[in-house]
Amino acid sequence: MVRSDLIDRIAEENPGLTQSEVETIVEAFFGAIVGQLNSGGRVELRGFGIFSVRSYGARAGRNPRTGEPVAVEAKNRPFFKASRQMIERLNTVR
The missing domain is CATH 4.10.520.10 (IHF-like DNA-binding proteins)
Incomplete structure (x- = not known):
């Protein structure tokens, strides 16, 4: 599964969200993980x-x-x- 597959799957399971909203959420999620790891956290x-x-x-x-x-x-x-x-x-x- 690649990022676009994940976005498509989440969008299918949440019909109230648009594709771009799901993409924004996924990007924010991954960004938060990378930001925390960058600052030395876990x-x-x-x-x-x-x-x-x-x-x-x-x-x-x-x-x-x-x-x-x-x-x-x-x-x-x-x-x-x-x-x-x-x-x-x-x-x-x-």
């Missing part, structure tokens, strides 16, 4: 999971073609951990 959605940021330090890597050493800069990466309820829902027999 986002916990009960029954779904936790979004957080993990920091990775600088290290020496290798160019896979030439084998030459390459400096890899420090970076932050988003991390998601599914909740216990989500894992249980995914593993129930249907």
